[in-house]
Amino acid sequence: MTTGPPARSLPREPLGDPRLRRLVVGQGLAAVVDALFLTWLTLFVLELSEPGLTTGLVLVAVALPRAVLLLPGGVLADRLDPARVAAWASWLRVAVLLALGAVITFTSPSVTTVALLAGLLGMADAAYFPAAMALLPAVVPTEKLSRVNALVQGAESGGDLVGPAAAAGVIAAVGFGAALAGITAVAVVAALALGTLVRLARLGEGAGPDAVDGDQRLGGLHSLGEGLGYAWHEPLVRALLTAVAVINIAVVGPVLVGGAVLADQRLGGAGSLGIVLSGFGAGSLAGSLIAGWRPPGRRGWTVVGGVAAIGTGTAGLAVVTDVVTATAVVTLIGLGSAFLGVVIVATLQERVSRQLLGRVMSLVVLATVAFDPFSYVVAGILLPFGTTAVFLICGGAVLACAGLVAASPVIRSLR
Template sequence: MTTEPTAGALPREPLGDPRLLRLVAGQGLAGLVDALFLIWLTLFVLELSEPGIATGLVLVAAALPRAALLLPAGVLVDRLGPAHVVTGASWLRFAVLLALCALVTFTSPSVTAVALLAALLGVADAAYFPAALALLPAVVPTEKLPRVNALVQGAESGGDLVGPAVAAGVIAAVGFDATLGGIAAMAALAAVALDTFVRAVRRDEDAGHAAGPDGIDGEQPSSARALGAGLGYAWREPLVRGMLAAVALINIAVVGPVIVGGAVLADQRLGGAGSLGVVLSGFGAGSLAGSLSAGGRPPARRGWAVAGGVAAIGAGVAGLAAVTHVVAATAVVSLVGLGSGFLGVVVVATLQERVPKHLLGRVLSLVVLATVAFDPLSYLIAGVLLPYGTTTLFLVCGSAVLAGAALVAASPAIRSLR
């Protein structure tokens, strides 16, 4: 049994505490590493081989272990505690990036070798993401969770906003080897920040918790039973089930249409494929604004705010059907980002507050899974609808999200949320 940092370990005003700034900096740097590495990996594989299936296979190699291991990782978080898992996963991420850096610098790597290390990084990510979300309620007072979530997710949104352009520019200036070295150095800084934060809180805490991971007289059930307990809880609780369904619907109806449909839209109506980067920057800016606004003054009627955030995303996707200029498209996509950033903070903070602590890792692993597992389906839907035109694609997908907003508003468990 492990001893985790507790909320009482931090002062009543945590945003002024330098230890908490380490947590925000560590998680923000980790998000920036993710954004930079994805661009680096894509461009590097294109350098190694002709454009085509190899690039897709390497990206799948990175994404598949992450999606497949998220739920078992949630069990691990609840069993070992989020502090242990987040620091271990952070150092593993750095070690993999360092190994890849050595491989790229001193050898002529094959696509297969790069794919294997990318898969190992996906394993580390599967442990890191739910642990990072579960760590906050273990060390932050409940009333401060929305504000701290906003800072963390705002820092991650900032990485999404600047990451692609920075990665491409640095690679052009100094090459793949030096760029990857810089990414690995940032991963090390993230690991140090999170590790020292956890150690500082542990030194100052007065007492830890002693309950078993599933509250069964301190006994640890089997991993399969523990996973079943988490899935059963998420299914039985209308609030958790409704929020997970909303996140999954948004992922299915937004990711593929915006990425795939956006590329076609840029080429057909917005002056060329190069305008897609400008449009997608609007998503990053909107997401940053949404994250920060959700952490300002918490909405008095949180359930209606959730429904409004889903509706904003649906309206933005549907609005892409009518745009004919890059400025208008960027503004509309920023609305999608605004709703996404706002929902990310509100949904995660709500679950952190209300899910029993011994199940939190498993439930938050479901949230992460809902945001990444349906990407292939979303791309497939975009491919099926694109022959009918981008107008049809965006109207159908936007309408689906708007219908989801109506269902969210009709759910008593979510509508009554304060």
């Protein structure tokens, strides 16, 4: 496995090139669309039915196809070209949003209809996410990957931070139909921007890590097995994916579920949870931008330190007694998580063979998306023992992961 040169047709200053600005705009706006639509969907389903199981089932209709099809989506990106798959998936999103807009405008939609269309959007996401992440090395010079990743992930964090309030405000002002039309318009701009990159990415073919001979000729299941085998047997990829998975399982559930109980018991009421979670969003945005502005020189020890810091912060929530301290700790956890995410994704984009990158990126997304339910289950199992136990056990698990990562020679030597 080697690290190849940057795409030859591109200048060395990615953000000064209008084509690469279109990449950042396209992927950034796509992330904003995700944040806005999730809020729109939740509120619209609540309008159609009583709060409860129905809302959860519609959200599952989005999440389940996305999780199940992520790995095949990675195979698709590797076999058909990530730029083309990202563009197709973006236009499929637009088509689904237009169909949903027509349904709510001209009919009296049922929850089932909305759920089916939401499921199609989840299928589009499964193709889009690995393709979009695999696309970056095809159009971005290697030394600038961290900066571009930071801008894209920063847009995602910013959307998560302001998206719910913005979507709710627009819905209250103009209604569901007009709000969905606005979200669709943003999705169209994102698809147009990404569509212009198909030819650009093809110009960079042959650059980057060495190809795996004959991989393009493998069948779908064989290709999937090839990607899973590579991720398992390659020490660097295995270590980084393990860190992502452990952090997601041990932090997401405790912060959301355990944080709600902590807010009610120690921080002055459930209303304080919103303040604490806003701190996480702000920290994530800051962490993404810092990682792009000042990429670390010693990546291996940065990964170890980042995992250890997240574990320490999670364990530290066991002793917080006021909302200011809790918000500060959660902000640092968000900052560390986002910083680490940029470093890990950029490292994999640089070092994984281009013909396997879509499959590896699908595993990264899977580790950050599909494991959320397991994290909630872990938090639920531990909560009867008290919030102190939740945060100490989960924080300890992340710290143990930091120790395992530090024990890897390939991580320690990573630059």
